[in-house]
Amino acid sequence: MATTDLVAAPVASPRRRTPTLREWLAPAIPGGALAGWLGPLLVTALAGFLRFYRLGSPHAVVFDETYYAKDALALWKFGWEHNTVDNADKMLIADRHADIWSDGPSFVAHPPMGKWMIAIGEWLFGATPFGWRFVPALVGTLSVLILCRVARRMTGSTLLGCAAGLLLALDGLQFVTSRAALLDIFVMFWVLAGFACLVNDRDRSRRQLAERIEAGDLSPYGPFLMHGWRWGAGICLGLACATKWTGVFYIAGFGLMVVLWDYGARRAAAVRRPAAGTLLLEAGPAFVQLVVVAVVAYIASWWGWIFKPGGWGRGEVSGNPLWRPVEAMPDLWHYHKEMLHFHTGLDASHPYQSWPWDWPILRRPVAFFYNEPKSGCGAARCSREILGIGTPALWWGALAALVGVLLLWLVLRDWRAGAILLGFLAGWLTWFPSAFADRTMFLFYATPMIPFMVLAVVLVLGYLIGPASTTAGAHAASVPRADPSDFGHPLDDVPEGAGATAQRLQPPPPAGLRRVVGAAAAGAFLLVVLANFAYFYPILAAQTLPYDDWHARIWFGTWV
DSSP: OOOOSOOOOOOSSSSOOOOOHHHHHSOOOOSOHHHHHHHHHHHHHHHHHHHHTTTTOSOSOOTTHHHHHHHHHHHHHHSSOEEEOTTHHHHHHHOTTOOOEEEEEOOOSSOSHHHHHHHHHHHHHOSSHHHHHHHHHHHHHHHHHHHHHHHHHHHSOHHHHHHHHHHHHTOHHHHHHHTSSOSHHHHHHHHHHHHHHHHHHHHHHHHHHHHHHHTTOOOTTOOOOOOTHHHHHHHHHHHHHTTOTTHHHHHHHHHHHHHHHHHHHHHHTTOSSHHHHHIIIIIHHHHIIIIIHHHHHHHHTTHHHHHSTTOTTTOSOOSSTTTHHHHHHHHHHHHHHHHHHHHHTOOOOOTTOOOGGGGGGTOSOEEEEEEOOSSSSSSSSEEEEEEEOOOHHHHHHHHHHHHHHHHIIIIIOOHHHHHHHHHHHHTTGGGHHHHHTTOOOOGGGGGGGHHHHHHHHHHHHHHHHOOOOOOTTOOOOSSOOOOGGGTSOOOTTSOSSTTOOOSOOOOOOOOSHHHHHHHHHHHHHHHHHHHHHHHHHHHHTTOEEEHHHHHHTOOSGGGO
């Protein structure tokens, strides 16, 4: 059963049992471990089938694979990107062992992490379309599992968690970027993994806070908490930056978010000086865990360029391996200045470029691949395409859901709504300054936004469905409540003193008709998205179609 709010279970007597501080700050997620993993794994299996089926088709270099597939191969062979001959793409397609290297290192515009990941697939399966698309498909599939678990933790509902994973699995843009050797799917993966670490840490740290206070820690600042999962978040967000620099906006946004979470938890626990406690005990460690660790992870991704001679701007290296990282820093700084100059000066026009305000409405998708086979469709004219576009029903539905999430945050101060909005805006609004400077950009740059759009849809669907009914005498609720204390004023029933328990929980809203209607609406939306994805699937996966069938799927002139 789906629900999005913690409710007190009715009991036989008129008086409800007072929840403990731990139950107030970190309510348990209902359901057993088996159900919590089995459903998400089944959804992930479906996503994996969709992404790996015919992964090597088309047997061609599509769109920006012309850069990253060869750069990845160079990293594996040399440790840094290498120049190639003019016809390298055709040579690789004809023979994966072809010698495609010309003289000297190549200057690149993006850090190496995403290309290292592509290189793993080429090492396993060779320099073939399947090889360089293998790891993108793998991380695209694993992203579905992560989102299932994150949504389950945020809503307390395994059903809603599986719905989130299913929606991500059925999104056209996530599907296409999972099946091409581009970098944006890796940015999405590492950002989502970092966000998952932070949401997990939120639950665990609030539980520890309650336990320490109930055990007698009466410091006016509250206890010191370790926040172990934030180390993982720092690594993941650092690797997002090491794929594309846009990851830095998530570090900044999520850093602010966790400080607000820490303050909200101490305030909800009735710590006497929550702001001072947050600044003294948690802000500094959070900076180290999310910023310093991210910087270390970022620099580590350059290990090939640092330790091996010959990279662009690197030249010779010290004979002492321990000195090489120190020696390399001035050259690495110069390299990054050149990269920044490239990005700020990138304003060449492109037929498929679009602006960030176009992305949510899918105004201008990207044709990754298109040709017209002579046969194979049963018609006089055939078409075959990979169109980089989101599933319209999901994206347009997400627009409405994001408005609803904004209202949930403004009115109810639901921490989940605030976190979702922050994740979406960090991947969207941050592109606006570059757009005003006429920088060339494309719809697939929005890939890191997609999980947060899905979370917005799922949160709103959960509110439509409403909380689950509970049996008499049971206390465990089915979902963590929407605690506004993280991003705004506390509720009236926040505990009065350290170690005290909440006086009451809000009574459950009536079930029945609301849940029936809400569940029907949610199910209908999922079916519409499924049907919409199935309809567009042929032009997402390079299937051969009659030209008229292809054209019927091109709904607007800007999609060509």
